[in-house]
Amino acid sequence: xxxxxxxxIREAQAKLLRDDKRVFIYGQDVGxxxxxxxxxxxxxxxxxxxRVLNTxxxxxxxxxxxxxxxxxxxxxxxxMQFADFSSIALNQILNNAGTHYWRTNVPIPITVRLPxxxxxxxxxxxxxxxxxxxxxxxxxxxxxxxxVEDAYxxxxxxxxxxxxxxxxxxxxxxxxxxxDSLPNDRMPVGKARIARTGxxxxxxxxxxxLHESLSAAExxxxxxxxxxxxxxxxxxxxxxxxxxASVARTGRLLAVxxxxxxxxxxxxVIARVATxxxxxxxxAPARVNAKDTPIPYHPNLWSTHRPSxxxxxxxxxxxxxx
Amino acid sequence: xLQTARPRKKSQPKAPVHEKYLxxxxxxxxxRTFEEKLASMYRGGRITxxxxxxxxxxxxSVACGIFLQKGDIFAPLIRDQAGRSAFGEPLVDVxxxxxxxxxGPMRGRDGNIHRGSPRDGQLAMISHLGAMVSVVVGSLMAxxxxxxxxxxxxxxxxxxxxxxxxxxxxxxxxxxxxxPLVVVATNNHYAYSTPNDxxxxxxxxVDRARGYGFEGYELDGTDLAQCLDVIGTxxxxxxxxxxxxxxxxxxxxxxxxxxxxxxxxxxxxxxKEPFAIDCLQRTEAFIKERELxxxxxxxxxxxxxxxxxxxxxxxxQKEPVPNGEEEDWCAISxxxxxxxIE
Numbered sequence: 001x002x003x004x005x006x007x008x009i010r011e012a013q014a015k016l017l018r019d020d021k022r023v024f025i026y027g028q029d030v031g032x033x034x035x036x037x038x039x040x041x042x043x044x045x046x047x048x049x050x051r052v053l054n055t056x057x058x059x060x061x062x063x064x065x066x067x068x069x070x071x072x073x074x075x076x077x078x079x080m081q082f083a084d085f086s087s088i089a090l091n092q093i094l095n096n097a098g099t100h101y102w103r104t105n106v107p108i109p110i111t112v113r114l115p116x117x118x119x120x121x122x123x124x125x126x127x128x129x130x131x132x133x134x135x136x137x138x139x140x141x142x143x144x145x146x147x148v149e150d151a152y153x154x155x156x157x158x159x160x161x162x163x164x165x166x167x168x169x170x171x172x173x174x175x176x177x178x179x180d181s182l183p184n185d186r187m188p189v190g191k192a193r194i195a196r197t198g199x200x201x202x203x204x205x206x207x208x209x210l211h212e213s214l215s216a217a218e219x220x221x222x223x224x225x226x227x228x229x230x231x232x233x234x235x236x237x238x239x240x241x242x243x244x245a246s247v248a249r250t251g252r253l254l255a256v257x258x259x260x261x262x263x264x265x266x267x268x269v270i271a272r273v274a275t276x277x278x279x280x281x282x283x284a285p286a287r288v289n290a291k292d293t294p295i296p297y298h299p300n301l302w303s304t305h306r307p308s309x310x311x312x313x314x315x316x317x318x319x320x321x322x
Numbered sequence: 323x324l325q326t327a328r329p330r331k332k333s334q335p336k337a338p339v340h341e342k343y344l345x346x347x348x349x350x351x352x353x354r355t356f357e358e359k360l361a362s363m364y365r366g367g368r369i370t371x372x373x374x375x376x377x378x379x380x381x382x383s384v385a386c387g388i389f390l391q392k393g394d395i396f397a398p399l400i401r402d403q404a405g406r407s408a409f410g411e412p413l414v415d416v417x418x419x420x421x422x423x424x425x426g427p428m429r430g431r432d433g434n435i436h437r438g439s440p441r442d443g444q445l446a447m448i449s450h451l452g453a454m455v456s457v458v459v460g461s462l463m464a465x466x467x468x469x470x471x472x473x474x475x476x477x478x479x480x481x482x483x484x485x486x487x488x489x490x491x492x493x494x495x496x497x498x499x500x501x502p503l504v505v506v507a508t509n510n511h512y513a514y515s516t517p518n519d520x521x522x523x524x525x526x527x528v529d530r531a532r533g534y535g536f537e538g539y540e541l542d543g544t545d546l547a548q549c550l551d552v553i554g555t556x557x558x559x560x561x562x563x564x565x566x567x568x569x570x571x572x573x574x575x576x577x578x579x580x581x582x583x584x585x586x587x588x589x590x591x592x593x594k595e596p597f598a599i600d601c602l603q604r605t606e607a608f609i610k611e612r613e614l615x616x617x618x619x620x621x622x623x624x625x626x627x628x629x630x631x632x633x634x635x636x637x638x639q640k641e642p643v644p645n646g647e648e649e650d651w652c653a654i655s656x657x658x659x660x661x662x663i664e
Contacts, residue, residue, distance in 0.1 A: 061491035068460025
């Protein structure tokens with residue numbers, strides 16, 4: 001038996017609904033017999049009557065409602081149909097949920113699920129990776145699970161956390177990624193994982209780009225270089241210590257992310273290493289991101305816009321030559 | 323001297339006065355006294371940031387707060403001191419927030435009208451208008467889910483805030499979720515400096531009630547009796563399980579958007595409109611006309627209000643202000659997940 005990344009998200013929600021009466025799911029098309037645009041809530045409305053609720057197409061009000069329910073002790077999970085549409089809810093997420101604890105000393109325990117990232121043919125408005133934007137603002141925790149195991153355990157962790165959590169689940173991984181079973185153990189939230197050990201270069205990545213980075217590392221291994229790959233798991237908090245420890249072993253750094261290039265997670269990783277670990281570097285650090293244009297529709301364009309293992313490998317070789 | 327006898331008009335039976343009329347007047351008086359002091363302190367440079375008063379809106383606002391009870395949710399807006407006080411906000415907390423006291427509810431982290439006590443059902447508004455409507459909806463859904471009874475939520479908005487997407491989404495979702503919500507919309511005829519004709523083009527904002535699936539009412543916001551009657555009825559109907567309620571009240575804002583604003587854009591013509599009457603003066607005139615309180619009592623109430631205001635500021639002024647070096651710069655409650663940035 002195997003379980004996909006998407007099924008792990010569904011199973012995590014089923015467990016949460018089963019174990020915690022405070023949990024409910026709120027989003028477009030999540031209820032009824034439909035079970036969500038990607039079926040992440042399939043069957044849950046029937047199994048948990050009144051707790052998996054369809055909403056109007058009102059992203060702002062969906063999150064506002066979740067905030068109000070959280071203030072009254074509930075643990076809402078909001079499903080955005082696509083991460084891209086969470087831009088409509090930015091005000092509630094950033095200005096209401098994100099400021100509330102700081103202002104009033106009362107935290108807002110909501111989890112906002114963002115089906116993120118590009119897939120073939122999805123175009124500019126169904127492909128975005130928004131983790132960098134959310135991480136920029138104070139008051140939020142931003143998760144970017146890259147494995148089936150993390151997709152499951154981190155969603156359970158997200159709901160347990162008393163603060164707002166932006167849970168970025170990658171659509172490309174929904175069906176591609178499989179595990180033998182659901183995990184029994186979990187890694188602590190906020191800690192990065194060494195996904196591949198190496199000695200010559202550190203690639204820091206997360207979410208779907210972790211897998212492109214691992215492919216690039218495999219490719220380069222044939223050339224005699226061993227690349228260490230760090231999976232950030234959460235981009236906020238960012239496990240700077242784990243990144244620095246890896247760079248201390250390898251002396252070289254490449255940061256890889258799928259969001260747009262201006263600022264963002266990869267820039268933050270490089271800034272931290274340059275600031276706190278400049279002496280560890282034997283070569284200038286580099287990064288790979290998507291291109292600075294809207295995300296294209298046609299697969300030929302999309303596959304170039306998005307960082308690929310080929311581009312990552314080319315950049316890695318360049319750093320290794322320095 | 324001989325007087326010509328005139329046939330006397332048969333006197334009309336006087337309508338009974340609302341049982342909360344005098345209590346409401348005293349909250350209005352306290353608010354006006356407090357906010358006059360606040361404005362004077364602002365002009366004297368003793369308050370940082372802005373000062374936003376509800377002059378002219380006290381009758382509507384007090385009616386928003388006075389019918390609420392423990393367990394209800396109130397999401398007030400910028401000009402709702404009277405309602406906040408009537409629902410139990412201690413005046414000293416207002417002074418503390420404006421002065422940035424470290425022991426106040428906002429601890430100097432947020433100021434002026436952006437304050438609240440969410441655990442007591444008084445939500446802390448953000449500046450983005452309409453954002454609180456759906457928040458109240460969520461709180462009401464949670465209360466219903468827990469099996470609580472007899473609770474309602476009330477939120478205030480202006481005719482300016484009525485034009486935001488958040489208000490539209492919030493009102494629609496309130497009706498979809500069928501929560502016991504009252505939305506009190508005050509048309510004070512200006513969104514900052516922008517008059518009604520550049521704000522909306524519908525004949526009357528209350529017409530939107532039907533579109534959203536609300537029950538809607540209009541009222542003259544200068545008349546405390548109407549405010550108590552109409553908003554009180556809307557609260558009762560919400561408690562009784564009727565659909566969400568929309569009350570649209572008409573007044574003129576009798577001050578600037580904030581104290582920094584000389585409101586010179588308010589035209590002479592509009593100042594002569596019936597809705598431009600000062601609700602506090604009108605209420606006091608009614609009290610005198612109907613002999614609900616004598617002059618000595620009114621004077622005593624004024625003095626008591628002034629004393630309460632002085633006490634609030636004097637207590638808040640003695641409290642420590644925040645210190646950047648000692649501040650806990652942490653925006654999340656889960657301390658082990660704080661992102662440590664050098």
